[in-house]
Amino acid sequence: MTRHGETSRLWAEQLTLGYDGRIVADGLDAVIPDGSFTVIIGPNACGKSTLLRALARTLRPTRGAVYLDGQTISSYSTKEVARRLGLLPQSPIAPDGITVADLVARGRYPHQRLLRQWSRDDEVAVAEAMAATGVAELADRFVDELSGGQRQRVWLAMALAQQTSLLLLDEPTTYLDIAHQIEVLDLCADLHERQGRTLVAVLHDLNQAARYATHLVVMRDGAIVASGPPSQVLTAELVERVFDLPCRVIADPEAGTPLVVPASRRARVATEPAAGQAAS
Amino acid sequence: MTVVTAQHADPRLPGRALCVGGLSFRLRARTVAVCLGLALLALVGAAVTLSTGDYPIPLPDVVRALVGDGSQASTFIVVTLRLPRLLTALLVGAALGLGGAVFQSLTRNPLGSPDIVGFTTGAASGALVALLIVKAGPAGVASAAVGGGLATALLVYVLAWKRGVQGYRLVLVGIGVSALLTSVNSYLLTRADVVDAQYAAAWLTGSLNGRGWEHVGPVAAALAVLVPALLLLGRRLRMLEMGDDVAKALGVPVERSRLALIVLAVGVTAVATASAGPVAFVALAAPQLARRLTGEPGVGLVSSALMGSCVLVFSDLAAQRLLAPTQLPVGVMTGAVGGVYLAWLLAREWRSGRS
Amino acid sequence: MARAVGTLDRQGDVVPASRRSVTALRGAGLLVALAVLVLVALLSVALGAKPIPLSEVVDVLVHRGTSNEAVVIWELRVPRTILGLAVGAALGLAGALMQALTRNPLADPGILGITAGAAAAVVVAIAFLGVTSLVSYVWFALVGAAAAAVVVYLLGSAGRGGATPVRLALAGTAISAALMAFIQSITLSHTDVFDEYRFWAVGSLAGRDETVLLQVWPFLLVGCLLALGLGGALNAVSLGDETGRALGAHLGRTRALGAVAITLLCGAATAAVGPVGFVGLTIPHIARAICGLDQRWVLAYSVVLGPTLLVAADVVGRLVARPGEVEVGIVTAVVGAPVFLALVRRRRIAQL
Numbered sequence: 009m010t011r012h013g014e015t016s017r018l019w020a021e022q023l024t025l026g027y028d029g030r031i032v033a034d035g036l037d038a039v040i041p042d043g044s045f046t047v048i049i050g051p052n053a054c055g056k057s058t059l060l061r062a063l064a065r066t067l068r069p070t071r072g073a074v075y076l077d078g079q080t081i082s083s084y085s086t087k088e089v090a091r092r093l094g095l096l097p098q099s100p101i102a103p104d105g106i107t108v109a110d111l112v113a114r115g116r117y118p119h120q121r122l123l124r125q126w127s128r129d130d131e132v133a134v135a136e137a138m139a140a141t142g143v144a145e146l147a148d149r150f151v152d153e154l155s156g157g158q159r160q161r162v163w164l165a166m167a168l169a170q171q172t173s174l175l176l177l178d179e180p181t182t183y184l185d186i187a188h189q190i191e192v193l194d195l196c197a198d199l200h201e202r203q204g205r206t207l208v209a210v211l212h213d214l215n216q217a218a219r220y221a222t223h224l225v226v227m228r229d230g231a232i233v234a235s236g237p238p239s240q241v242l243t244a245e246l247v248e249r250v251f252d253l254p255c256r257v258i259a260d261p262e263a264g265t266p267l268v269v270p271a272s273r274r275a276r277v278a279t280e281p282a283a284g285q286a287a288s
Numbered sequence: 289m290t291v292v293t294a295q296h297a298d299p300r301l302p303g304r305a306l307c308v309g310g311l312s313f314r315l316r317a318r319t320v321a322v323c324l325g326l327a328l329l330a331l332v333g334a335a336v337t338l339s340t341g342d343y344p345i346p347l348p349d350v351v352r353a354l355v356g357d358g359s360q361a362s363t364f365i366v367v368t369l370r371l372p373r374l375l376t377a378l379l380v381g382a383a384l385g386l387g388g389a390v391f392q393s394l395t396r397n398p399l400g401s402p403d404i405v406g407f408t409t410g411a412a413s414g415a416l417v418a419l420l421i422v423k424a425g426p427a428g429v430a431s432a433a434v435g436g437g438l439a440t441a442l443l444v445y446v447l448a449w450k451r452g453v454q455g456y457r458l459v460l461v462g463i464g465v466s467a468l469l470t471s472v473n474s475y476l477l478t479r480a481d482v483v484d485a486q487y488a489a490a491w492l493t494g495s496l497n498g499r500g501w502e503h504v505g506p507v508a509a510a511l512a513v514l515v516p517a518l519l520l521l522g523r524r525l526r527m528l529e530m531g532d533d534v535a536k537a538l539g540v541p542v543e544r545s546r547l548a549l550i551v552l553a554v555g556v557t558a559v560a561t562a563s564a565g566p567v568a569f570v571a572l573a574a575p576q577l578a579r580r581l582t583g584e585p586g587v588g589l590v591s592s593a594l595m596g597s598c599v600l601v602f603s604d605l606a607a608q609r610l611l612a613p614t615q616l617p618v619g620v621m622t623g624a625v626g627g628v629y630l631a632w633l634l635a636r637e638w639r640s641g642r643s
Numbered sequence: 644m645a646r647a648v649g650t651l652d653r654q655g656d657v658v659p660a661s662r663r664s665v666t667a668l669r670g671a672g673l674l675v676a677l678a679v680l681v682l683v684a685l686l687s688v689a690l691g692a693k694p695i696p697l698s699e700v701v702d703v704l705v706h707r708g709t710s711n712e713a714v715v716i717w718e719l720r721v722p723r724t725i726l727g728l729a730v731g732a733a734l735g736l737a738g739a740l741m742q743a744l745t746r747n748p749l750a751d752p753g754i755l756g757i758t759a760g761a762a763a764a765v766v767v768a769i770a771f772l773g774v775t776s777l778v779s780y781v782w783f784a785l786v787g788a789a790a791a792a793v794v795v796y797l798l799g800s801a802g803r804g805g806a807t808p809v810r811l812a813l814a815g816t817a818i819s820a821a822l823m824a825f826i827q828s829i830t831l832s833h834t835d836v837f838d839e840y841r842f843w844a845v846g847s848l849a850g851r852d853e854t855v856l857l858q859v860w861p862f863l864l865v866g867c868l869l870a871l872g873l874g875g876a877l878n879a880v881s882l883g884d885e886t887g888r889a890l891g892a893h894l895g896r897t898r899a900l901g902a903v904a905i906t907l908l909c910g911a912a913t914a915a916v917g918p919v920g921f922v923g924l925t926i927p928h929i930a931r932a933i934c935g936l937d938q939r940w941v942l943a944y945s946v947v948l949g950p951t952l953l954v955a956a957d958v959v960g961r962l963v964a965r966p967g968e969v970e971v972g973i974v975t976a977v978v979g980a981p982v983f984l985a986l987v988r989r990r991r992i993a994q995l
Contacts, residue, residue: 066536088537097533101396103526104586117527118539122520126314170538398813399749449982457987459748460928464984467921471976474845475969482838489841490831569820576813614832623824630817631798638810640802 022072033230045200046208047217050227056210064095090118094172102151109147113166137168156183177209218266244265319582324432326594327394333601358593377600382559385596388571390553393587400572400627402557409466410440430562493619494567510559568619672933677949687724722853728950730912735949737908738923745808751924752909754815760791761820761913770836781914788910846919848974859911866907874939921976
């Protein structure tokens with residue numbers, strides 16, 4: 009299937025996704041343009057993480073298929089996929105008593121063999137990953153003693169150590185303060201622009217998504233509502249329709265990308281239906 | 289072929305890389321030291337076992353007997369009586385340590401053991417039926433034990449299967465089935481003649497009495513196949529500790545690996561149970577003890593196996609010598625030795641601050 | 644959360660409809676469970692190894708009298724039923740507490756060393772002190788259970804950090820193993836001791852008249868009140884150490900009080916009837932399957948479901964092998980495990 013093959017390494021066709029019999033998305037088609045920094049946004053429980061997990065093959069679709077480099081992703085061995093595609097999942101478990109350096113080093117697993125468990129390349133990759141995420145000075149600390157933000161950066165370092173050309177990130181900026189959020193997003197932008205990697209991230213913050221993404225995918229209730237460059241996709245009408253949030257969209261004074269400004273409280277209250285009823 | 293110990297460019301990375309020709313491994317100094325220490329300890333235990341007892345034999349004579357150069361008496365005692373029992377203890381201990389390590393790692397629960405899938409209780413049921421109802425001989429009891437254990441593990445897996453096996457459901461089903469079988473066992477023990485029941489209860493604690501070369505052979509052969517397979521899967525086990533999503537993202541085939549690990553762990557436990565009965569506590573304690581000594585995150589397979597061997601060898605020594613001439617089943621001593629040692633280690637570690 | 648439209652109450656605050664209906668549902672469920680419990684208790688009085696017609700049962704209950712049947716009912720079945728109810732409630736409650744504190748589905752109350760401590764004390768009584776009466780066992784078992792629990796708790800809380808779930812579980816396992824080794828070294832080398840011990844070790848309501856109940860009821864009552872009072876604190880603790888502290892829960896104090904309650908409840912129960920493991924281990928899971936993770940509801944349901952299971956099992960045990968009986972410790976798992984397994988397969992039990 010090379011319909012998208014020329015412009016995309018990773019795409020999904022007619023996906024039906026669910027957990028334990030509960031269907032989250034049906035008939036989903038998604039294309040990740042090659043060399044893009046794609047960001048998936050949407051309200052809570054719209055299926056963004058579910059789509060990302062399906063793309064990363066950690067969730068098996070009930071129907072439909074995900075394609076990687078022209079073949080269905082399930083036709084590759086798990087290790088083969090791990091060499092091309094990396095994932096930073098949402099709630100990873102750090103084994104009891106593991107140090108930062110050890111955890112980051114585990115990211116090299118897809119490149120190691122039984123008899124070749126450690127090499128110069130592995131060392132270099134780990135050192136670079138730790139330096140890029142700023143956790144190099146935490147190398148000897150135990151992961152379970154770190155703060156939420158530090159721990160998040162360590163997991164990101166592990167995903168970076170995997171050195172894949174495709175990188176999927178599930179809410180990489182959770183637990184981080186604003187400075188570190190920007191730092192992580194800048195790092196992603198670097199990976200995208202300077203190293204030419206294709207990134208797919210799920211983000212909560214609309215404005216960060218607008219600033220950093222080259223391709224935006226907007227979801228609601230398990231379906232993709234719009235996709236394309238942020239300047240085209242992110243309009244006030246879309247935000248109101250998808251997020252139930254009246255707003256204005258102006259140009260970001262720093263970057264020129266769309267900036268979502270929620271309507272003032274007074275303005276919102278004035279336009280709300282009769283007071284005394286609240287949706288839970 | 290040159291052996292090169294490469295110093296890491298980054299000295300904070302754990303362990304050193306050991307490169308031999310085209311092969312390379314990463315080893316932690318403390319883990320290697322602990323493993324060597326445990327191996328040495330097992331050797332000391334072996335030496336003591338072979339040279340002491342009702343007929344003390346000095347160590348040089350023991351060595352001579354082993355080599356084939358000793359007197360008829362010492363050769364008989366060492367090679368025919370003591371050595372097979374010692375070897376059984378070493379092998380069974382290692383098998384139990386390995387089985388326990390795998391289950392504790394897979395369930396991420398320090399109380400994890402092969403009994404999670406109801407194996408130990410099922411083995412007890414099989415053995416009790418054979419001992420108290422059928423009145424079978426030793427071989428029959430051993431096969432019934434293994435059969436009961438495997439059947440129970442299979443039953444638990446099948447009952448927990450609902451479009452795949454979710455870890456938590458497996459644990460709960462294991463609890464339910466184990467409880468049911470424990471009732472059956474209690475019923476059998478209270479309804480049987482007291483002498484039979486006491487004998488059965490002793491068998492259930494685990495015993496190495498009268499273990500000869502006919503036991504060592506099959507155990508060694510089975511473990512020679514199962515243990516390397518388990519060690520090969522060791523790296524995958526470590527990745528699985530980080531959660532299914534991370535493991536899969538790093539290239540581990542999660543469902544297949546987990547199933548293979550469970551099957552192999554049940555396999556080694558079955559082998560151990562067939563030769564010594566369900567020896568108490570080793571599978572639970574050995575991995576915890578080993579972990580606290582090596583300081584490694586998660587559970588270590590080799591160190592757990594070596595620790596299991598040590599615990600069982602010393603427990604058997606105590607079981608034979610402590611209340612001589614009464615011989616206690618080794619399972620009694622594993623509980624005592626293992627329990628006390630674990631308690632001491634925990635107290636020391638917690639007082640020093642590292643949880 | 645259900646997308647229900649809420650309504651305003653008198654102060655103008657919104658009361659979400661979903662929350663009200665959940666509470667009502669749980670309350671209704673609890674009442675149903677209570678009704679079942681009462682029914683089971685009545686059956687326990689009406690049925691037994693000796694068949695007594697229902698009309699006579701009612702007559703004896705109302706008028707007492709001195710007939711044989713009156714003796715059987717008033718001297719044997721009623722005390723037995725009451726003891727079964729008390730012990731069942733205690734075990735269910737102790738189990739729920741234990742699992743809330745350790746957040747480990749494999750933890751039953753005995754893991755604090757209580758069961759092993761009680762058993763070791765009973766073995767000492769049989770082997771070295773020649774004690775053979777059930778009533779005397781009770782005191783030994785109480786002391787043994789308490790002593791073991793203290794040792795386990797001290798071991799588990801040594802050093803910084805206090806008694807975390809993992810530490811308690813490991814400490815309990817270590818001490819229990821050592822105690823079991825002690826028990827076995829005696830029972831496996833003395834046949835007469837083994838013969839006495841093996842019947843106590845199974846757990847039974849037989850032969851326990853009101854003397855036993857009078858011995859243990861103070862401990863059960865204090866433990867019960869303590870446990871039910873900890874419900875709110877347990878909710879905070881179950882969210883994890885940091886969140887719990889942020890919500891104002893005193894972690895150390897909650898754990899200590901919880902351990903005391905478990906020791907009182909499980910220790911007294913084990914002293915009275917011998918070790919019955921199944922109730923403490925599975926009733927909390929069943930309770931959670933019905934009412935979710937709110938510890939106050941889990942405790943309430945455990946108090947009701949525990950005795951229901953235990954007394955029902957006792958009735959079955961008395962009917963199945965007439966004129967003899969099968970001990971309740973054996974029947975409980977036979978009756979309860981299939982129910983438990985069906986529930987586990989059907990519902991997704993909330994993870995601890």
